[in-house]
Amino acid sequence: MKKILGISGLLLFVFLVTWIAEPRFATAYNLQNIIRWSSLFGIISIGVSFVIITAGIDLSIGSVIGLSGCLLPMLLIGSGWPAPAALLAVLGVAAAIGLLHGFLITRLGLQPFVVTLCGLLFYRGLARWITADQVQGFGAAHDSLRQLATGKIPLTESFALPIPFLIMVLLGIAAALFLNRTIYGRYLLALGNNQEAARYSGVPIERMILLAYVICACTAGLGGILFALDVNSVQPASQGNFYELYAIAAAVLGGCSLRGGEGSILGVIIGAAVMRVLYNAINVLGIPTQLEFAIIGTVILAGVVADELIRRVAARRRAVREAGGWPTENADQRLDPGQ
Amino acid sequence: MPLLQVGNITKRFPGVLALRDVDLALHRGEVLAVIGENGAGKSTLMKILAGVQPPDSGDIRLDGQPVRIDSPRAAIDLGISLIHQELNLCDNLSAGANIFLGREPRRHGLIDRDAIHQQSLQALQRVGLDISPDTLIGSLPIGRRQLVEIARALSTDARILIMDEPTSSLTGEEAETLFAVIRELRTNGVSVIYISHRLGEVQGLADRVLVLRDGENAGELSGDTGPITHDHMVSLMVGRDVTQFYARQAHTVGDPVLEVEDLIVPTWPQHRLNFSVRSGEIVGVAGLVGAGRTELLHSLFGIAPPLSGSIRVDNQPATPASPIDAIRAGIALVPEDRQQQGLILEISLRHNIGLPGLRRHRQTLGFADRRRERDDADRMITRLDIRTPGPDQIVQYLSGGNQQKVVLGKWLALEPCVLLLDEPTRGIDVGAKEEIYRLMEELAASGVAILFVSSEMEEILGMSDRTLVMHEGRITGQLERADLSEETIMRLATGKAA
Numbered sequence: 001m002k003k004i005l006g007i008s009g010l011l012l013f014v015f016l017v018t019w020i021a022e023p024r025f026a027t028a029y030n031l032q033n034i035i036r037w038s039s040l041f042g043i044i045s046i047g048v049s050f051v052i053i054t055a056g057i058d059l060s061i062g063s064v065i066g067l068s069g070c071l072l073p074m075l076l077i078g079s080g081w082p083a084p085a086a087l088l089a090v091l092g093v094a095a096a097i098g099l100l101h102g103f104l105i106t107r108l109g110l111q112p113f114v115v116t117l118c119g120l121l122f123y124r125g126l127a128r129w130i131t132a133d134q135v136q137g138f139g140a141a142h143d144s145l146r147q148l149a150t151g152k153i154p155l156t157e158s159f160a161l162p163i164p165f166l167i168m169v170l171l172g173i174a175a176a177l178f179l180n181r182t183i184y185g186r187y188l189l190a191l192g193n194n195q196e197a198a199r200y201s202g203v204p205i206e207r208m209i210l211l212a213y214v215i216c217a218c219t220a221g222l223g224g225i226l227f228a229l230d231v232n233s234v235q236p237a238s239q240g241n242f243y244e245l246y247a248i249a250a251a252v253l254g255g256c257s258l259r260g261g262e263g264s265i266l267g268v269i270i271g272a273a274v275m276r277v278l279y280n281a282i283n284v285l286g287i288p289t290q291l292e293f294a295i296i297g298t299v300i301l302a303g304v305v306a307d308e309l310i311r312r313v314a315a316r317r318r319a320v321r322e323a324g325g326w327p328t329e330n331a332d333q334r335l336d337p338g339q
Numbered sequence: 340m341p342l343l344q345v346g347n348i349t350k351r352f353p354g355v356l357a358l359r360d361v362d363l364a365l366h367r368g369e370v371l372a373v374i375g376e377n378g379a380g381k382s383t384l385m386k387i388l389a390g391v392q393p394p395d396s397g398d399i400r401l402d403g404q405p406v407r408i409d410s411p412r413a414a415i416d417l418g419i420s421l422i423h424q425e426l427n428l429c430d431n432l433s434a435g436a437n438i439f440l441g442r443e444p445r446r447h448g449l450i451d452r453d454a455i456h457q458q459s460l461q462a463l464q465r466v467g468l469d470i471s472p473d474t475l476i477g478s479l480p481i482g483r484r485q486l487v488e489i490a491r492a493l494s495t496d497a498r499i500l501i502m503d504e505p506t507s508s509l510t511g512e513e514a515e516t517l518f519a520v521i522r523e524l525r526t527n528g529v530s531v532i533y534i535s536h537r538l539g540e541v542q543g544l545a546d547r548v549l550v551l552r553d554g555e556n557a558g559e560l561s562g563d564t565g566p567i568t569h570d571h572m573v574s575l576m577v578g579r580d581v582t583q584f585y586a587r588q589a590h591t592v593g594d595p596v597l598e599v600e601d602l603i604v605p606t607w608p609q610h611r612l613n614f615s616v617r618s619g620e621i622v623g624v625a626g627l628v629g630a631g632r633t634e635l636l637h638s639l640f641g642i643a644p645p646l647s648g649s650i651r652v653d654n655q656p657a658t659p660a661s662p663i664d665a666i667r668a669g670i671a672l673v674p675e676d677r678q679q680q681g682l683i684l685e686i687s688l689r690h691n692i693g694l695p696g697l698r699r700h701r702q703t704l705g706f707a708d709r710r711r712e713r714d715d716a717d718r719m720i721t722r723l724d725i726r727t728p729g730p731d732q733i734v735q736y737l738s739g740g741n742q743q744k745v746v747l748g749k750w751l752a753l754e755p756c757v758l759l760l761d762e763p764t765r766g767i768d769v770g771a772k773e774e775i776y777r778l779m780e781e782l783a784a785s786g787v788a789i790l791f792v793s794s795e796m797e798e799i800l801g802m803s804d805r806t807l808v809m810h811e812g813r814i815t816g817q818l819e820r821a822d823l824s825e826e827t828i829m830r831l832a833t834g835k836a837a
Contacts, residue, residue, distance in 0.1 A: 183697035
């Protein structure tokens with residue numbers, strides 16, 4: 001909970017500073033754009049957080065976004081598939097990718113970093129090959145389908161809520177319920193903390209890890225669909241490039257530990273929003289865009305450092321409180337960080 | 340004049356007085372055992388001597404001169420070396436490289452491998468280790484690694500060796516080798532401070548025994564004034580006479596619950612194991628470390644599924660392919676390594692207790708039964724008298740004994756019919772031990788079949804209705820309570836015919 005307050009504070013801070021420095025930042029148009037993009041990135045960040053909770057990583061997200069972004073227009077326009085069939089097919093490909101990752105990681109015992117790094121290269125190459133590097137798009141067709149990414153629901157006269165926001169909220173609620181209220185979510189958190197003890201407690205380790213990679217790849221596929229519908233011109237060589245890093249950064253900002261076993265869906269969503277607001281602020285404030293990565297990197301690092309410092313202070317306070325408030329026979333051992 | 344004289348050491352941790360006015364004297368060429376229950380302050384005192392932690396007050400004199408030991412480096416420079424409970428060696432480096440780790444002799448700025456080889460060979464010979472300095476540490480059994488660590492200490496010209504539970508993971512034979520080395524060192528004028536829970540060892544090895552209790556000196560026993568006896572040490576440690584510690588009561592034993600036939604455990608494919616445990620029976624499994632006892636439990640629980648053979652629980656086939664199968668069949672395992680296998684330290688007591696039962700009590704769509712989980716946690720806290728501020732306490736902040744109760748609680752909540760316990764009282768204090776014995780007794784009385792592995796002879800003698808003795812993967816004997824004695828167990832455990 002404290003983490004969510006912290007990251008919300010950071011979001012508010014960046015938001016207010018930018019708004020004060022440049023009032024045009026808060027125009028309805030700009031805010032709607034920020035919300036739409038934050039939501040799209042929120043969706044893929046939710047997915048990767050499941051993998052990170054198992055102490056794994058998925059570096060292939062950006063390439064999966066690129067591949068599914070190419071596949072969708074190819075199936076719809078090139079092969080003339082009906083929209084539901086094309087959407088299902090793209091999600092099916094994404095799920096199969098997740099299964100493959102999970103299989104290689106759990107059955108062959110390969111390292112998630114290596115498996116998904118190879119995925120990053122492979123799916124990108126595949127996307128460029130099947131499209132012959134040609135830009136893919138929907139042209140003027142499938143306007144109603146494109147509403148999934150570009151549509152808005154008017155709330156007031158000047159402000160309308162982008163549809164991706166609703167998709168992200170629904171997905172977020174489902175993910176939070178899954179993570180915190182179902183036995184599967186509890187299994188994921190347990191095995192992320194201590195895989196061996198989880199196994200000794202009857203947690204089906206392999207199936208749960210497999211599931212995490214499938215969830216991650218599916219949200220990447222969904223993200224790929226929405227990003228493609230949004231931009232309408234998919235560059236096979238660059239669509240989704242680096243998005244895995246944004247997603248991982250959002251998850252870490254939002255309270256996931258790369259050591260596993262920790263994470264909150266709300267935090268991750270806010271983390272994704274911080275990234276987009278920052279990105280937008282850099283544009284709006286006229287900061288040289290060459291500095292974009294440097295600034296985002298600095299803010300994430302500052303956030304993580306602050307979090308670690310707060311954690312240490314809290315741990316010390318807790319130790320004092322525990323030792324003072326409760327008779328423990330092993331206080332000497334517990335307090336020594338060396339043990 | 341003693342070599343090392345420690346006076347009035349006091350160390351306070353927030354809210355806890357770990358040591359109060361503790362005195363210790365160590366003479367040249369002496370083995371001083373320091374004993375006490377968990378939390379008595381032994382480890383803290385040793386850390387102070389080894390420069391890991393500073394004392395709040397008190398003075399330390401070496402050869403009569405006051406010294407400050409404010410870092411591990413300073414301790415080593417003064418000739419004090421701490422041999423850790425968990426060995427501090429790098430598995431991927433050779434024995435020689437480990438011995439000189441951090442102080443490698445150099446020539447022209449590069450590591451002088453020849454010098455390392457020669458000097459570490461000498462150091463290894465001093466502890467009677469006949470291995471090449473180029474041997475990888477990872478390829479050595481634990482007992483030999485410990486000797487390498489001692490060799491490293493000696494090569495820094497240590498005059499005082501502090502050993503913290505050195506035999507906790509050694510086989511009987513390895514321990515004997517270690518004792519011989521310690522005696523040899525003593526003859527050569529090295530002084531040893533020896534911390535152990537195993538009073539039998541202390542009895543055989545120590546010249547003097549210092550007993551700590553609740554952070555204070557509780558007394559001292561010296562071999563000069565008569566033999567150091569087991570009962571004497573225990574009564575000083577607990578501060579009262581040891582009465583009937585193992586409260587075994589006669590109770591009716593029912594039908595076989597766990598039946599094992601021709602079981603082949605993966606680590607010992609050449610042996611078939613046959614035995615059964617009846618309802619209400621407590622069966623001990625004795626043997627030396629490495630006899631295959633833990634592997635047997637792992638096979639029964641599906642951690643390392645058996646290669647062949649049959650396991651039946653309540654007359655139903657229950658040969659597990661995974662812990663999930665075993666749990667479904669009503670088998671529970673309290674594993675040997677509480678912190679790594681028994682608990683998820685980072686999550687709450689409630690979630691730890693609830694974890695194995697999540698599947699059984701799942702609701703539609705896989706939602707967890709949170710009310711049930713809360714009730715189970717509350718029930719177990721009361722039943723096992725777990726001392727915790729509440730069910731949401733993160734388990735890593737509980738003491739060892741209470742952590743072990745949480746492990747027991749998570750299985751008791753499932754009401755197993757077969758309970759497997761692997762070293763259930765390792766590293767917990769006397770009070771908590773007593774509670775765990777009482778609980779085993781209670782569970783047996785309610786009809787649970789209990790199979791427990793223990794390396795503490797007393798525990799086996801005190802708790803088991805029947806004892807299986809294992810040696811190198813085989814069951815070398817089954818002893819009824821009437822036939823149980825330390826001698827027969829040791830004979831079977833070392834593979835000599837019964």
